[in-house]
Amino acid sequence: RTDEFAEALGFKRERLYVKFDEGSLTGTFKDRGAAVVAQLVAEFNRDGYKFKALGGTSTGNLASAIPAAADKIGLKSIVLVHDAHLSEESALVKKAMSFGAYVLVVMHLIQNSMT
Numbered sequence: 405r406t407d408e409f410a411e412a413l414g415f416k417r418e419r420l421y422v423k424f425d426e427g428s429l430t431g432t433f434k435d436r437g438a439a440v441v442a443q444l445v446a447e448f449n450r451d452g453y454k455f456k457a458l459g460g461t462s463t464g465n466l467a468s469a470i471p472a473a474a475d476k477i478g479l480k481s482i483v484l485v486h487d488a489h490l491s492e493e494s495a496l497v498k499k500a501m502s503f504g505a506y507v508l509v510v511m512h513l514i515q516n517s518m519t
Contacts, residue, residue, distance in 0.1 A: 429472040430499070432465035442473035457482055467496050471505035481505040 410420035428435035438458075445455050458474040459482035460466060471481035483505045485496055497507050 429476070430465065430468040430503075432469060434465040434469035435472065438466065438469035438473035439476075442477045442479075445479070446477045456480060459483065461485075462496075462500075464496070467505070467507075468499040468503055471500050471503035475504050482508065484508045484510055487511050 406420055406422050407417040409422070410417055413420070442458060445453075445458060449455055457480040458470050460470050461484040462470070463486055467483045467485055470483055474481035481500075481504060483500050485500070485507055487509050497509070500507050
């Protein structure tokens with residue numbers, strides 16, 4: 405809450421909240437969802453499950469959010485990326501790999517793979 409800021413803007417106290425996402429691991433809003441999944445997996449593992457990795461498909465920022473979240477809880481990560489998203493010297497793959505991801509580049513539309 406930011407009561408003083410709310411008053412300065414003409415709002416009532418206790419009615420204004422500010423979300424600050426600048427401290428995320430990869431600098432994207434996808435970090436929040438990946439962190440929630442990672443937390444759930446960590447809880448499952450504490451309850452006796454034996455998950456060893458997080459994985460997913462991505463055409464953008466989720467490709468780095470998944471491995472960043474996995475690394476934070478000590479798991480490996482696997483990310484599938486479509487080959488059409490590999491411009492700019494594979495920046496997407498490089499960023500995912502910088503967080504320890506095993507990256508699979510698929511030569512097929514990801515949307516077709518999920519049906």
